[in-house]
Amino acid sequence: MxxxxxxxxxxxxxxxxxxxxxxxxxxxxxxxxxxxxxxxxxxxxxxxxxxxxxxxxxxxxxxxxxxxxxxxxxxxxxxxxxxxxxxxxxxxxxxxxxxxxxxDAEAELWAPVMRRVAEEAARDLPREILIEDKALIVALHYRSAPALRGAVERWSSRKAAELGLREQYGRMVVELRPPVExxxxxxxxxxxxxxxxxxxxxxxxxxxxxxxxxxxxxxxxxxxxxxxxxxxxxxxxxxxxxxxxxxxxxxxxxxxxxxxxxxxxxxxxxxxxxxxxxx
Ligand SMILES: [Mg+2]
Structure with a gap:
């Protein structure tokens, strides 16, 4: 750059x-x-x-x-x-x-999939992970437990591959979102x-x-x-x-x-x- x-x-x-x-x-x-x-x-x-x-x-x-x-x-x-x-x-x-x-209509189609991701995150991830369900984006915050970063990222990558989602890494957070441009x-x-x-x-x-x-x-x-x-x-x-x-x-x-x-x-x-x- x-x-x-x-x-x-x-x-x-x-x-x-x-x-x-x-x-x-x-x-x-x-x-x-x-x-x-x-x-x-x-x-x-x-x-x-x-x-x-x-x-x-x-x-x-x-x-x-x-x-x-x-x-x-x-x-x-x-x-x-x-x-x-x-x-x-x-x-x-x-x-x-x-x-x-x-x-966005294209993104809206993914709402049921993203709902499922939020539910599965709540089921699978340790309770220290804050799961923020933003309807079309599920944010997994590990700010309260930075040592769990690897586990969160592995879970997120697996989910992204399984469901065809995109991942966005950020400050103490991984987000999963629909694959729209x-x-x-x-x-x-x-x-x-x-x-x-x-x-x-x-x-x-x-x-x-x-x-x-x-x-x-x-x-x-x-x-x-x-x-x-x-x-x-x-x-x-x-x-x-x-x-x-x-x-x-x-x-x-x-x-x-x-x-x-x-x-x-x-x-x-x-x-x-x-x-x-x-x-
Ligand atoms: Mg910012």
Whole structure:
């Protein structure tokens, strides 16, 4: 994933975005990017100030979207105060349109199979494993028992082979999902078609596909600028940061980075503490 262009400077990325705001979009993963990672995934809410920044951004640029493995209804609840945001749940298998969840018809056909997977996981796996049944995705969280990772991955691989499912590895989690062509990369590739600048913020392995989608577009279209922002964490190590243009230390730092972007638009007040921590 080597890049041929010179390293992007933060100020350049911001000014290129401001000068073509009508062709700019911002895309965000949710868990670990706009929200902390927690042992109980249901207890997670956006970090302070995140939703407000996204609302402001949505008024300044063409498109602001959340692209997550969470169900769309979950995202709709968390971002109910910001109806301008586009929400892509279950890796794009679900969207929200006019407040209603729309599920991809091809993916929906797999609902009975995924229900069976959730039941079998509950039957087969040790009780320390948190089984999150997201209707079309079954997530097996081993955060409470990292030593069980191997057992979880073996079970998951066997199930994927037996039923023709896809696996997605993430931070202390393995997900099983239907074999339909939807991931963060396909969502972002489609959503940036009408844009000339796009930022993507992510923290996990599945976000690498969205980074790749930006890179692929840049290679075909030199006028397009993709900006990859990694949110650092010890669990995925350097994997995403290595291929990012910029890195922030934690989800709590994402709103501050957005302040630097927002404050560059004409008529916006300067960001507080405007020394750049972004490499
Ligand atoms: Mg994440």
């Amino acid at each position: 080597a890049t041929s262009r010179a390293p992007l400077r933060f100020a350049e990325a911001v000014s290129a975005t401001v000068s073509e705001s009508a062709g700019s979009g911002f895309f965000f993963d949710y868990d670990g990017t706009l929200a902390p990672i927690m042992r109980d995934p249901g207890a997670v809410f956006p970090v302070a100030g995140a939703v407000a920044r996204l609302q402001v951004l949505a008024r300044l640029v063409s498109k602001v979207a959340i692209v997550s493995a969470r169900p769309a209804a979950y995202l709709r609840d968390r971002f109910s105060g910001a109806p301008q945001l586009r929400l892509f749940g279950l890796y794009g298998m679900q969207t929200v349109e006019d407040g209603r969840v729309r599920t 939807r991931d963060k990369g396909t969502v972002v590739a489609r959503e940036i078609e009408t844009l000339t600048r796009a930022w993507y913020f992510g923290d996990d392995l599945s976000d690498g596909r969205a980074f790749d989608a930006l890179r692929g577009r840049e290679e075909r279209d030199p006028a397009f600028m993709g900006v990859r922002v990694a949110v650092a964490n010890t669990e995925t190590g350097d994997e995403l940061a290595r291929v990012a243009d910029f890195t922030v230390a934690s989800p709590e730092d994402t709103p501050a980075l957005l302040d630097h972007v927002i404050s560059a638009f004409p008529g916006r007040p300067p960001a507080v503490g405007a020394g750049s921590r972004h490499r």
